[in-house]
Amino acid sequence: MATVEMHHVRKSFGKVDVINDVSFTMQDGEFLALVGPSGCGKSTLLRMIAGLETISAGDIVIGDRVVNDLAPKDRDIAMVFQSYALYPNLTVERNMGQPLRLARRPKAEIRERVAEAARILSLTPYLDRYPRQLSGGQRQRVAMGRAIVRDPAVFLFDEPLSNLDAKLRVQMRSEIKELHQRLRTTTVYVTHDQVEAMTMADRVVVMQGGRIEQLGAPLELYDRPVNLFVAGFMGSPAMNQIAGHVVVGPDGPAFQTDAGLRFALPAQALPAEGRRVVMGIRPEHLAIDGTDPALTATVAVVEASGADTLLILREAGLSLTVLVRDRVDAGPGARVGLTLIPGKLHFFDAESGARIAPGTSLSPPG
Numbered sequence: 001m002a003t004v005e006m007h008h009v010r011k012s013f014g015k016v017d018v019i020n021d022v023s024f025t026m027q028d029g030e031f032l033a034l035v036g037p038s039g040c041g042k043s044t045l046l047r048m049i050a051g052l053e054t055i056s057a058g059d060i061v062i063g064d065r066v067v068n069d070l071a072p073k074d075r076d077i078a079m080v081f082q083s084y085a086l087y088p089n090l091t092v093e094r095n096m097g098q099p100l101r102l103a104r105r106p107k108a109e110i111r112e113r114v115a116e117a118a119r120i121l122s123l124t125p126y127l128d129r130y131p132r133q134l135s136g137g138q139r140q141r142v143a144m145g146r147a148i149v150r151d152p153a154v155f156l157f158d159e160p161l162s163n164l165d166a167k168l169r170v171q172m173r174s175e176i177k178e179l180h181q182r183l184r185t186t187t188v189y190v191t192h193d194q195v196e197a198m199t200m201a202d203r204v205v206v207m208q209g210g211r212i213e214q215l216g217a218p219l220e221l222y223d224r225p226v227n228l229f230v231a232g233f234m235g236s237p238a239m240n241q242i243a244g245h246v247v248v249g250p251d252g253p254a255f256q257t258d259a260g261l262r263f264a265l266p267a268q269a270l271p272a273e274g275r276r277v278v279m280g281i282r283p284e285h286l287a288i289d290g291t292d293p294a295l296t297a298t299v300a301v302v303e304a305s306g307a308d309t310l311l312i313l314r315e316a317g318l319s320l321t322v323l324v325r326d327r328v329d330a331g332p333g334a335r336v337g338l339t340l341i342p343g344k345l346h347f348f349d350a351e352s353g354a355r356i357a358p359g360t361s362l363s364p365p366g
Contacts, residue, residue: 032204034190080160083163194236235282268345
């Protein structure tokens with residue numbers, strides 16, 4: 001196991017910067033997820049740690065060594081790819097032991113390490129099978145086993161679950177998390193799926209355009225996104241974002257949208273009156289209220305999944321997503337009232353997109 005440090009790392013292809021001044025430090029045994037939209041640079045960053053891409057500037061440190069000029073085989077890392085990359089003509093046992101054979105390890109050691117990895121990954125009954133005789137999840141476990149037998153200082157995962165169906169992805173998420181809890185090997189995990197990142201990682205790096213937008217614990221990013229990009233990216237379904245400004249009248253504070261819709265706000269710290277902002281509220285923080293709603297809207301779409309119900313509501317140019325942890329007796333075209341749960345509103349500057357720090361709570365003019 002080892003720490004991983006990135007010091008002002010850059011990567012350029014000609015005049016195009018794909019990684020721009022990235023710095024962070026991973027602790028020994030930490031599970032760090034790199035997440036962001038396609039093209040944000042997360043896989044390039046992982047390949048730079050692995051030594052599969054050269055860096056244009058900065059330093060990468062694994063343990064106590066600067067590894068900028070070291071070949072991948074000398075970095076004490078093991079990488080698991082999206083495509084499994086198994087040898088079709090080798091059995092599971094030989095696939096898992098291949099890195100050790102290439103390193104000319106003793107046969108007894110290879111057998112011992114493969115047997116232990118197979119036990120950890122529940123692959124013992126499949127050691128004599130070939131990759132074509134395995135399911136997608138089993139193949140991915142073989143690829144993980146091939147990494148485990150090397151006993152590396154750092155595991156690198158490059159979107160390993162992208163080729164699996166939805167149910168198997170959920171299962172493999174749990175298996176990889178449990179594996180990390182057992183081995184405590186420093187792990188860097190790249191994914192485009194923010195749910196994977198939040199459920200698996202100790203900390204999450206959100207990237208956009210080759211830069212780090214925010215780094216922190218999953219719930220920190222979810223509860224206190226630093227800007228509109230992170231607010232919209234972290235969370236499924238995504239946070240509702242409403243452009244407008246706060247107004248204060250005799251009945252208390254309200255929010256007026258750019259389209260002219262006005263609705264009451266719950267008591268909490270609010271930005272200055274009249275300042276143009278984007279208000280964010282997560283779908284689960286909108287509650288259906290038939291008695292004293294802050295606003296009323298028309299149901300456009302109902303998505304019932306059993307445990308939850310997702311509603312898409314429209315009103316005066318505004319579209320809102322509402323997540324209800326219950327059954328809802330309302331179909332398309334129905335009018336429903338909504339209240340905003342106090343303390344759950346987020347405000348961002350309309351120009352910069354940066355989060356606005358809470359100020360003094362507004363009260364009606366006296």
